[in-house]
Every structure is written in structure tokens, then in C-alpha cells.
Amino acid sequence: MKTTAGNSIVIAPIGDFDPQLLTEVGSQIHRVFRCAPQVGPILADVSFAFDAGREQYHSTLILQRLAEAAPPGALKVLALTDVDLFIPILTHVYGEAQLGGTACIVSTYRLNSGAGTRHFTETGARRVVKEAIHELGHTFNLRHCPEAACIMHYCRSEADVDRKSNDLCRYCRVMLNDELKR
Numbered sequence: 001m002k003t004t005a006g007n008s009i010v011i012a013p014i015g016d017f018d019p020q021l022l023t024e025v026g027s028q029i030h031r032v033f034r035c036a037p038q039v040g041p042i043l044a045d046v047s048f049a050f051d052a053g054r055e056q057y058h059s060t061l062i063l064q065r066l067a068e069a070a071p072p073g074a075l076k077v078l079a080l081t082d083v084d085l086f087i088p089i090l091t092h093v094y095g096e097a098q099l100g101g102t103a104c105i106v107s108t109y110r111l112n113s114g115a116g117t118r119h120f121t122e123t124g125a126r127r128v129v130k131e132a133i134h135e136l137g138h139t140f141n142l143r144h145c146p147e148a149a150c151i152m153h154y155c156r157s158e159a160d161v162d163r164k165s166n167d168l169c170r171y172c173r174v175m176l177n178d179e180l181k182r
């Protein structure tokens with residue numbers, strides 16, 4: 001994977017991730033966003049975001065640190081983690097993104113049935129890839145889409161994730177193309 005200064009999307013695994021999964025995430029990023037993906041760890045650990053009461057990690061705090069620590073030349077940063085993420089209004093989230101911002105994160109915890117970061121089931125890998133594209137879409141200003149097959153559709157369950165496609169609907173594609181031209 002090559003990098004072009006100023007327009008690379010950095011895939012930042014937190015911990016030791018299956019290289020095959022990282023390659024698949026990278027190739028799907030390239031397909032959808034036409035930006036060169038690059039793998040490079042940014043945060044080694046997210047214990048600062050641990051909430052002892054909930055025994056989960058507050059994803060918004062992780063996004064702030066990621067954005068601060070983003071390497072120069074990184075257009076977007078996508079972190080991958082296996083810890084269970086939450087935002088205060090929800091019991092859990094598969095991921096979170098800064099809308100129109102730099103950083104987003106996806107957790108494999110629920111999407112890969114708690115199987116960790118070294119081994120992905122086929123279904124687990126497919127879900128992680130979809131949610132990675134979904135969260136990156138938010139960083140490019142895309143909002144949730146009512147079209148159930150669109151990758152920007154908001155999913156409440158793993159079954160919802162399995163139902164949606166790997167692609168943006170035509171409407172979201174037009175929005176993304178406008179954003180990419182800016």
C-alpha cells in the first residue's frame with residue numbers, strides 16, 4: 001500500500017491485528033474512497049477511555065486522542081480495536097466517527113463474536129469492513145441513509161449489518177463525490 005502526502009487514509013490498528021483483515025479493509029477503502037490507504041499504529045492502548053462503571057470504553061475520548069495524534073499528511077484516520085465501545089446515550093456502538101472530521105474507530109468486539117483480533121470469521125471480517133467504510137463515510141460528511149442496502153444505513157444489530165451491501169447508494173455516492181472534489 002502506497003501513501004500520497006495529504007490524501008492518505010491511515011488504518012491504525014490498536015493491538016495485534018490479522019494482516020489479512022488489514023489488507024481487506026485497505027482495498028475496500030481504496031475502492032470506495034479512491035484514497036491510498038496506509039497501515040500505521042497511532043495509539044498503543046486505550047485504557048484512558050475505560051469506564052469502570054460500564055466496563056466499556058468511551059469511543060468519543062479515543063477519537064479526540066486519535067485526531068490529535070494523526071500523522072501529518074493523514075487525510076483521515078481509522079482506528080481498529082477489539083474493546084467494547086460505548087457513547088453515553090447507547091448501550092454499545094460498533095464504531096464512532098467525527099462527522100466531517102479526521103478520526104473514526106470500529107470495534108471488532110461484537111462484529112467478530114468476541115473472537116479477538118488475530119482470527120476473523122468470514123462473517124466477522126465482512127462486518128468489520130462494512131462498518132469501517134461506514135465510519136469513514138461519516139468523516140467525509142455522509143450522514144445516516146434510510147436505504148437499508150446502503151453502507152451508510154444505521155445498524156442496530158449484527159443482522160442489520162449482514163443485510164446491507166458493501167456499497168453506497170446512488171444518493172450517498174453523489175454526496176461523497178462532491179466531498180472528494182473539495
Ligand SMILES: [Zn+2]
Pocket residue numbers: 134135138144154
Ligand atoms: Zn453511523
Ligand SMILES: [Zn+2]
Pocket residue numbers: 145146147150151152153168169170171172173
Ligand atoms: Zn445511502
